[in-house]
Amino acid sequence: MSAIGTYFFTHFNYTPSLAVQSPGRINLIGEHTDYNNGFVLPAAIDKYVEVAIGKRTDGNINMAAVDLNKTATVSIQNLKPHSSQWVNYIIGVVYQAIHHISANKNNNPSQLEAINNGFDICLKGNIPSGAGLSSSAAVECAVLFAINELYDLQFNKMEMALMAQKAENDFAGVQCGLMDMFASLHGQKNKVILLDCASLEFHYYPLDLTDYSIVLFDTQIKHALASSEYNTRRQECEQGVHLIQQSHPLVKTLRDVTMEQVEKYLGPSTDTPNNIYKRCKYIVSEILRVQAAVKDLEVGAMQAFGKKMFETHEGLSKLYEVSCPELDFLVDTVQDNENVIGARMMGGGFGGCTINIIKKDALESVTQQVAASYAQQTNKELVVYVTSIEEGTHLLK
Numbered sequence: 317m318s319a320i321g322t323y324f325f326t327h328f329n330y331t332p333s334l335a336v337q338s339p340g341r342i343n344l345i346g347e348h349t350d351y352n353n354g355f356v357l358p359a360a361i362d363k364y365v366e367v368a369i370g371k372r373t374d375g376n377i378n379m380a381a382v383d384l385n386k387t388a389t390v391s392i393q394n395l396k397p398h399s400s401q402w403v404n405y406i407i408g409v410v411y412q413a414i415h416h417i418s419a420n421k422n423n424n425p426s427q428l429e430a431i432n433n434g435f436d437i438c439l440k441g442n443i444p445s446g447a448g449l450s451s452s453a454a455v456e457c458a459v460l461f462a463i464n465e466l467y468d469l470q471f472n473k474m475e476m477a478l479m480a481q482k483a484e485n486d487f488a489g490v491q492c493g494l495m496d497m498f499a500s501l502h503g504q505k506n507k508v509i510l511l512d513c514a515s516l517e518f519h520y521y522p523l524d525l526t527d528y529s530i531v532l533f534d535t536q537i538k539h540a541l542a543s544s545e546y547n548t549r550r551q552e553c554e555q556g557v558h559l560i561q562q563s564h565p566l567v568k569t570l571r572d573v574t575m576e577q578v579e580k581y582l583g584p585s586t587d588t589p590n591n592i593y594k595r596c597k598y599i600v601s602e603i604l605r606v607q608a609a610v611k612d613l614e615v616g617a618m619q620a621f622g623k624k625m626f627e628t629h630e631g632l633s634k635l636y637e638v639s640c641p642e643l644d645f646l647v648d649t650v651q652d653n654e655n656v657i658g659a660r661m662m663g664g665g666f667g668g669c670t671i672n673i674i675k676k677d678a679l680e681s682v683t684q685q686v687a688a689s690y691a692q693q694t695n696k697e698l699v700v701y702v703t704s705i706e707e708g709t710h711l712l713k
């Protein structure tokens with residue numbers, strides 16, 4: 317039995333029907349572009365959440381979170397947001413699944429009946445929470461994948477990603493985009509995925525780093541501001557779109573907007589609030605940057621790719637204003653280091669990790685140097701993760 321299966325057995329005293337592993341994610345480039353219908357370039361990593369699940373017959377969902385040492389029970393009838401956030405990550409996707417099946421006119425009533433009988437679920441993981449590696453998306457995807465298998469619901473991965481996003485929006489209260497759930501479910505070993513968040517088309521690119529490693533430097537700052545500021549950034553982008561729409565009614569999102577339009581309708585010569593201008597300028601340039609970065613990847617121009625990561629950081633810090641002093645310090649520290657070809661803050665911001673592409677030969681010396689200056693500057697320990705790119709959500713044998 318898998319380790320998570322054993323935990324399940326300890327809690328519930330019977331053998332689970334199945335177990336699932338679902339990874340966290342990194343994102344090479346394309347930050348805050350997902351909810352603006354732009355492009356992102358994420359990958360699934362070697363940190364994950366595991367769940368084991370078994371059917372009940374009394375209509376309850378019994379949950380055991382091993383790492384938190386907590387349990388909870390809710391009735392599957394009338395699911396609504398719970399006071400414990402970890403519970404929301406589980407019941408939010410169950411609610412979405414039930415809703416999705418009920419809304420489908422050709423649904424199979426026996427599926428609804430089966431799921432309404434409830435289940436036991438046990439979860440455990442090793443994705444640091446608050447580090448910007450999408451531990452919550454990994455939980456949502458693991459649970460949804462598990463119930464999809466358990467009841468043979470036949471959702472495809474994109475449907476599950478969209479349902480998990482809706483669960484995060486409606487139950488966890490974060491107006492996030494699709495990237496995290498998409499990446500957790502669709503990851504493939506040693507590949508990054510270019511997702512077009514407008515058409516939902518995606519394409520895998522082998523990431524041949526040979527002499528380089530992807531290294532995350534964790535500031536250990538928890539992004540407490542993240543969800544309120546995140547939602548504000550979304551609104552500012554929407555306000556920019558709204559202003560441009562008055563002259564260009566066909567513009568629906570910042571994906572449809574050019575740099576010239578940003579300057580003309582939102583720039584310093586207009587009376588648009590400066591924040592709206594800065595946010596939109598960053599997003600439109602980042603959407604273009606991801607497309608150019610993918611061309612670098614195609615021809616193996618990793619130095620050019622890395623340079624774009626630094627440019628992204630500059631934009632996130634100065635224009636989008638979602639960085640923090642610790643993240644800026646970590647990027648500044650490696651900016652002129654010839655062994656680091658690219659670095660930037662990653663994820664929503666206000667803490668969490670920077671993502672760095674570092675020459676393998678110099679890995680130890682660079683990390684020691686960065687850890688020492690980080691400790692001196694902030695009095696905090698730098699946590700370092702050398703990551704590998706792994707398979708997305710899958711069943712555990």
Ligand code: GLA
Pocket residue numbers: 346347348349350351450492493494495496663664665
């Ligand atoms: C968080 C959100 C994602 C995305 C990133 C920023 O991780 O969950 O949808 O918007 O921030 O790129």
